[in-house]
Amino acid sequence: QDLTKLTFIQEWPTPDGFWIPWILGSDKGFYSEEGIELEIVTPPTVADTMKFLGTGRAEVAFTTSMDIVFAKSQEAPVVAIGRYGRGNNWGILSATGDKLSVADLKGKTLGIYNDAWTMAQLEMILSDAGLSMEDIKTVAASDDTVPLLLQKRVDAVTGITNAEGTEIVTVTGKAGEFLPAIEHGAPNTPIFALAANMGWLAKNPDTAKAFLRATTKSIAYSAAHPEEAVEAFAKRYAKAYDPAFIKQQWLDTIPLFGTTDNKALLNDAKDWETLVAALAKFKVLDGLLPATDYFTNDYLPE
Amino acid sequence: MQPEKQPLWRSVLYPVIAFILVIGIWWGAVEFYQVPRYVMPSPADVWAHILDDYRTLWIGFQVTFKEFLIGFVLGAVSGFVMAVLMDTSKTVRGVLYPILIVSQAIPIIAISAALTIWLGFGLAPKLVIVALVVFFPVVVNVLDGLRSVDGDLLRLARSMGGTRWSIFRHVKMPATLTPLFSALKLSATFSVTGAVIAEWSASTSGGIGAYLMQANSRLNTSGTFAAIAYLALLGLVAFVLVILVEYLLTPWRNKPMVPRWSTRFWRK
Amino acid sequence: MQPEKQPLWRSVLYPVIAFILVIGIWWGAVEFYQVPRYVMPSPADVWAHILDDYRTLWIGFQVTFKEFLIGFVLGAVSGFVMAVLMDTSKTVRGVLYPILIVSQAIPIIAISAALTIWLGFGLAPKLVIVALVVFFPVVVNVLDGLRSVDGDLLRLARSMGGTRWSIFRHVKMPATLTPLFSALKLSATFSVTGAVIAEWSASTSGGIGAYLMQANSRLNTSGTFAAIAYLALLGLVAFVLVILVEYLLTPWRNKPMVPRWSTRFWRK
Amino acid sequence: MSTTPVPKLRLSDVSRQFDTNLALAPTNFDIAEGEFICVVGPSGCGKSTMFNIIAGVLHPSSGSVEVDGQDVTGKSGQVGYMLQKDLLLPWRTVLDNICLGSILHGRTTKAQRAEGVELAERYGLGDYINHYPSALSGGMRQRVALMRTLAMHRDVLLLDEPFGALDSMTRMAMQQWLLSVWKMEKRTVVFVTHDIDEAIFLADRVAVMSPRPGRIRDILPVNLPRPRGRNVYTAPEFLQLKDQIMTYIYDEKDNSDAA
Amino acid sequence: MSTTPVPKLRLSDVSRQFDTNLALAPTNFDIAEGEFICVVGPSGCGKSTMFNIIAGVLHPSSGSVEVDGQDVTGKSGQVGYMLQKDLLLPWRTVLDNICLGSILHGRTTKAQRAEGVELAERYGLGDYINHYPSALSGGMRQRVALMRTLAMHRDVLLLDEPFGALDSMTRMAMQQWLLSVWKMEKRTVVFVTHDIDEAIFLADRVAVMSPRPGRIRDILPVNLPRPRGRNVYTAPEFLQLKDQIMTYIYDEKDNSDAA
Ligand SMILES: Nc1ncnc2c1ncn2[C@@H]1O[C@H](COP(=O)(O)OP(=O)(O)OP(=O)(O)O)[C@@H](O)[C@H]1O
Ligand SMILES: Nc1ncnc2c1ncn2[C@@H]1O[C@H](COP(=O)(O)OP(=O)(O)OP(=O)(O)O)[C@@H](O)[C@H]1O
Ligand SMILES: [Mg+2]
């Protein structure tokens, strides 16, 4: 049987536990069963994913909701075809036993992941306590902010529970303190998404459906077999990774899907509306479109 | 890479033609291939962005320029000192040379995190990163310069009763200026890249490198290319600066006489 | 940066001392300052990691070496051609030189996405990135070499009825070998860094650069430093390779006679 | 003057101007087949300019150059040419350097290389054909440079201060050697030198040039018998010629600042 | 020999071995105050080795060097020293190059610089004190190099082929100039040259050296009256000395391969 090659561009340059479904799915043959040969490629920087998707260099992408919004504001022909996770687990992490409130942030130094969504949410949280960006000092590190936190070079870092949070647990053996953004004005909408090039989508609806079917199946299987999932990852990326970290990350990720049935990837129109409204309110960018322009559920399995 | 002796109109005209050529090809390509804006903007987009955000860009330019300048001088000076150190003994040279060569293969980004942890978020780690870019070429060239001083000249200086220090000061050191500057010219623009990488590593600065990264993360290609344009400008400034300093420090290469303002000028 | 003529035992002993020194200082510092493992591992940790994962690292080494090698040759050849082109006319030189200089200030990572979009995810963009690292020094040095050929020698060759091409082939071109190789030596190890950046740019490869990034992104410092060790090795191999090729291609610099196996050797 | 009806080399009103500087005033000079002509004159009097014109690598501002009655003005490759600097290619063997002419014309044939070897053997460098020039002494290098010129098979050889860079003792040996080569090869030689002793020792006729503008001031025949040994330096005719040339050169008023 | 009771410069059994090569066999040589000694000999006969030992930059394998009866073996800074290469510092003005000795001893005083200017003016380079060496001709550069040596105020000057790189005409002018300097400054000069004419023209005594091992073969007094003009080249005494030196040099059996 001839397989259709599908280029799947990732959100950032380095593999991590989020990718487990398609890694394990490829190994188990879930994609080839659907006639797809999945080529997983990484971008130079987090910003380049949408360039590859928009120009059709890649057909599908693992990305963030925010990147889709930014890309569409630049008229890139991309659209979300599925969500990855349900809610917003982004927030501010600090060392174990050093729990911070929003008001405590005044005058503190924060290690941040340098993207637009981080800045936007940070502003939302700060305004909840009547603060602004002027009241804190931010440090953007290209790779990782966690070592800075552990070495007490910064007082706190921004991040999500199943990445930065996982790191803190793996290194120190204890969970860090977490200040969730959703409790302080940020919208509780999914961070990650699967996206596709719209031109390709129009011409290859069946392949798109096949891709999402296989992915849905992979998520369900990976959630049910975490040990196998971590093994598949370790096999592909050898010892460049700390297996303990990957395992922890996947375990931290599974609950975020909510369900792992056919509805796992379903886009919720309300989520998108909330997001667009928040972006408009905080003037994060110009050129916002109606919420329904950002996603489609047409290619999801029934 | 000594710039050619040429009439002034040429040394202005040629870069202008070069500039027009680059802009023209860029614009033509963007129009002809219908390159989408989120991949590559047209020169007009970039120009509009620069006009729109010139204040931030200008501040960024100054920040990055400062990082470049201090780091560059630091790297040049420490490279020079290292070369002098290595010139003193065969053993020192033999041991340090392999370390230097191999160290070049280590990507700076891989050690920038450790640098930040040791040195904090201030200027220090950025200066070190810029300095590292200049360091190696300077060591190699200055060492070559020191070792190529004519043995007869050294013998003559000794026969005149020169001490080790005075011979170094007056005979060997000035002989390293030409190779030193050729190393500096080769690494001037490249160390601007060093400053950018440094800003990415741990950025509290509002430099052009940080601007580039932020614009890039928002798919704001006009912003990205505006930053690149400023970096190109910074590279040009860096290069011209090195040439200028060389011109001032090595008057004997361009002039038949010592300049009148020099303390070495003899008035009857 | 011609390596010194020294007895064999020295050219082995010195690097060994250098190696021991680096490892010793590293180990001592890690122990003394109680540096945590997630900041910097001890040499023993790294060694353990290498033993544990040698297969992947070895494959990665080969992948990266291939990228380096092809890209390096590509960059050297195209730099050479560019220099020859620029040597033909003052105008071409005058226009291209400023472009070349300024282009050095643009960080490769800022354009690597565009490169990948044009050239795909395969080897091509990686080769271009490595080639870019070598390109500039080669152009500068070869151009200098071409322009420093003695005018009297050229006049002599013309008086002997040489054509433009045969004079280029037999008189000018061989004169560029020495500056060409000094550029290659200066950029050999550095272009290993180029290969690493290239792998970060669009990585479907399993090279050492990709390994480094993966390890680095998740605080696997043993993995990071294992990758750095392999990169250092790669840099050393690159450097030694260039020296070796230079030795073979320029026998007149080391030997009094043409080697017996050469076609230029005359047998009575 | 011992000119034959058709001279081997004829300069007719050859001159050359560089911007406002008349490097060579219109010059006429006939040289017979097999003659050995030496040209002496202070620095900057246009000797190299004249040679570059004859060799065809510099265009004269006026006048023409004829070889065997053929106009060769501006044509290169008609005469052999050699300079003070040996200009050997360091990356080529002695043999290849001797054969450089044919290399520049494409490939060297086996026969051409064999001829180069024969030349090297005949003139005492047979053991060095596979060496690189860096392995040779200054005198040996100049000999190779001359063989390179000989291997071009041109009847006229222009030698521009070929021994100027050698120490006096090596130089004397080279002069002897050059005369023996000239005798065997029967070429027409024009030889530029700063050294008056050398000029008289070698030449059939000595052309004395003077600068500003560069021109031939006089041509003096040397009637010393050949072969000439060390004893000619003390011959009265030699001393008288030397004195005359010195007078020409040092009593020109504007040479006091030449040093 | 015209030696005074205590010679200005005395070499006693000075020799130097390089590995297995005896560059200079044990040599004795006394030089009187104010004498002008020329040393001739083929390449490699140990002339520069001898100079380096006298200048104190090379240790002899045996023997001692005395200046005014004082043992100065291995001590540098006792004599003035000048080489064929002018070795001017390109980044220093002519004046600074002349004052290099005092610069190397710390700072130049105003007086030292004024003295340098005076030297330059006295010997025809007054207009060039603020120039860089690159703006000067070869002859001018050598004159600066000699002034640098004079400014050191050493009684003994060692000149190692100072004019070897100049063309013959510039060279003659420089010889005249050197003699005038020597006459005014009243120094003791030891002058190495390859050129026999030059040696005889300049010297009070000519030391002829021969190689393998390097040694002084003979010392010939030159009894030509001073000041010497161009006419000395044709004086019978000159020609006879020249012939004798040539015989010494060229009839040594192992010099045939020197070229
Ligand atoms: N390419 C050139 N452009 C301008 N002027 C030149 C050029 N070549 C030579 N001249 C000038 O022409 C005059 C004659 O120079 P030429 O080299 O022929 O002298 P020469 O007799 O060979 O001197 P030398 O003995 O130093 O070799 C000099 O004044 C020189 O400056
Ligand atoms: N530093 C050295 N190491 C080994 N051998 C040397 C050294 N310096 C000189 N020699 C040898 O000593 C001998 C004498 O050399 P020296 O330079 O004194 O000769 P010279 O008479 O000055 O020759 P030239 O006329 O070429 O200057 C030569 O055989 C030379 O090879
Ligand atoms: Mg000339």
Ligand SMILES: [Mg+2]
């Ligand atoms: Mg010598």
